[in-house]
Amino acid sequence: MTLPRSTQISLDATPYYHCVSRCVRRAFLCGRDSKSGKDYEYRREWIENRMYKLAEVFALDIAAYAVMSNHYHIVLYIDREAASKWSLKKVITRWQKLFKASSLAQRYLQGDTLDHCEVTRLKEVVSLWRERLMDISWFMRCLNESIARQANAEDNCTGRFWEGRFKSQALLDERALAACMAYVDLNPIRANIAKTPEDSDYTSIQQRIRAVASGKQPKSLLPFVGGERLSMPKGLPFQLDHYLELVDWSGRHLDPRKRGCIAENTPPILERLGISPRHWLYLNRNFESRFKGLVGSVKVVQQACSHLNKRWVHGIGDCRRFLSATPQI
Template sequence: MQKLVGIYALDIAAYAVMSNHTHIVLYIDTHTVNSWSTIEVIERWQQLFKGSVLSQRYLRGETLDAAELQKLQKVTTLWRERLADISWFMRCLNESIARQANAEDNCTGRFWEGRFKSQALLDERALAACLAYVDLNPIRAGIAKTPEDSDYTSIQQRIHAAISGEQPKNLLPLVGGEHRDMPKGLPFQLDHYLELVDWSGRHLDPRKRGAIAANTPPILQRLGISPKHWLYLNRNFESRFKRLVGTAEKVREVCTQQHKRWVHGLHDCEIYLSSST
């Protein structure tokens, strides 16, 4: 997973590797992929695939005529698009895992049950809810008691790095809220997000049911999500939404752009990603 994001124009915002499935939140960096030169696109693509005779000749410094250059430009444009495509990323990731698993089991054939599921996160509320949902997977499954004990997760990485006053280099950083010239990263403060995940994890523990504590993390106030709805999202995010996730207004806006009359989960967007009540 981390090797692939070093090739693709994608960044990992959150992940959780479970025993039989994975969760990944990805950021598509269109600015970076469009800045790559033809040579860089070819070099990256050929780390994953063989490429073409023309691309191999081009990298060797051989002279190509006008027709060959035009043909090469056409195929590298396609490769550039694929290097920013989540479907191609998942294809490479899942194929690699399937080959290794089949080799260990000394068998062949289909490994995954079906195609991966994806959801577009349209705003900060949807992003925060999905990040926490992914980071809390081991706690929700009962295989970890705290975020720092949650092996193979982005939250464990972030906590270990935070102890040294750093952020993981292979994860999209948390760069804070709205301000000018904000660098690429997640629009939340690191300490606020870690506090939010820790608070949420404690309330996911079935042995600790009851009233919501008064020390609700301030990030929920900024996002305008009620604590009650937030905890519901931590348990049910994946099942309540299918394709588009965000405020009802944002989902309707995207539906209009895509000429869709309706999208699954719109009612839940109105309830759980609405302003705090």
């Protein structure tokens, strides 16, 4: 049974969420359709550009993404603190970039004098818009509807382009976040459409690798800021070079035809996260299928369940096995 988003999303539990949308009837989002022979590769850019545009409007940052032939992955960070500081004018201006604002909001922007009742009503409406601008459901709606309209218009057809609702997973701790991001970044390699991370087109990992050459991080992506510390800036709690090394190392071990022992020179980030190399590689292949709504160590999952009034969560056994502080070998 499909669960309401309110039982899966809680900013008090985590600001990080992994979302996946798939096309209906195995329709092609991008890539070449083997039956018709038509090439839809250019549609990947539609998704990528729309992601970036929406991230500039919403109080959301993109941590990772991968656009595949008939689905896409995106890991989002909800910046509640930034949204809470937006002025009335800033919220209205952002909302107007996507939707038509009310006549009351337009009068406010034009500098018209509003009476007490009108100001009260405007604040209520703006409060609703503020909530929506840090809501992943509204973000995904704006992303998917736009792409569906473009694709249907191009294909001269109507009806659903995407499967029902998008799938979401709450990433409750660093282990879940790192494993999910690597899983997303390695999608093209698992699908055998790219040999290396730097050759993985329309992925966040390719954008990060390209930016490394200039000694910077992509402005369109949530930056890596290093390990947890006092006065922690906004960003991913890992070293960028350690993460890139981890993804590169993981990609070299994803080929199912390769057997044998895992090299001893595993990336140090695995030691800090407390994940065994074998379990890490298993997560890189099976993260999406093994976990459902809540992902993290047993302790944080149980805490999130308590907050969401859930008695049980699917995949708790795998959380204990693969994402515990002292993994079982």
